[in-house]
Amino acid sequence: xxxxxxxxxxxxxxxxxxxxxxxxxxxxxxxxxxxxxxxxxxxxxxxxxxxxxxxxxxxxxxxxxxxxxxxxxxxxxxxxxxxxxxxxxxxxxxxxxxxxxxxxxxxxxxxxxxxxxxxxxxxxxxxxxxxxxxxxxxxxxxxxxxx
Numbered sequence: 428x429x430x431x432x433x434x435x436x437x438x439x440x441x442x443x444x445x446x447x448x449x450x451x452x453x454x455x456x457x458x459x460x461x462x463x464x465x466x467x468x469x470x471x472x473x474x475x476x477x478x479x480x481x482x483x484x485x486x487x488x489x490x491x492x493x494x495x496x497x498x499x500x501x502x503x504x505x506x507x508x509x510x511x512x513x514x515x516x517x518x519x520x521x522x523x524x525x526x527x528x529x530x531x532x533x534x535x536x537x538x539x540x541x542x543x544x545x546x547x548x549x550x551x552x553x554x555x556x557x558x559x560x561x562x563x564x565x566x567x568x569x570x571x572x573x574x
Contacts, residue, residue, distance in 0.1 A: 433528045440534045444555045451521070452563035455514050460573045462510045468574040471499045525552060 436443040478496050482489045529552035536549040550558075567573075 429524070436528055437532070440529060440532055440552065441555065444529075444534060444552050445559050447521075447525070448556050448559040449563050451518070452560050452567055455510075456564065456567040456571055456573055458510045458514055459507070460571055462513065463506050463574075465572075465574055468503060468506055471503050472574060475499050525556075528552075 436447075475496055478492045478499075482492050482496075485492075532552060533549040534552050534555045
């Protein structure tokens with residue numbers, strides 16, 4: 428089954444990676460939306476933004492405000508931890524499989540060399556995935572109002 432799916436994906440790597448990226452971005456966004464306290468996260472981010480403005484306006488209070496900001500940041504991290512744990516293991520499995528499917532494939536040919544890249548002629552699957560997932564995640568988070 429996975430072999431036939433791999434053959435289908437290899438037929439059009441750009442579309443395949445974009446589709447996989449969109450699906451995974453949607454899944455992660457939904458997991459974050461439903462497994463985090465969105466009201467608390469919005470409140471904490473709003474408070475942190477206010478503190479940053481206060482730090483700029485009153486540098487003498489920066490140390491005190493920095494302590495409060497760190498405390499709020501820890502609460503945000505704790506809130507995000509559960510969805511991250513749920514999504515990370517499936518991602519490792521999917522990425523390992525994708526690496527075998529698209530290994531050595533230039534997904535988007537480029538006419539120039541990318542420094543520090545092993546591909547001299549273009550972007551591989553991981554480069555296309557990273558760029559597209561950033562776009563999809565940003566759009567989906569805005570549409571679904573996920574903090």
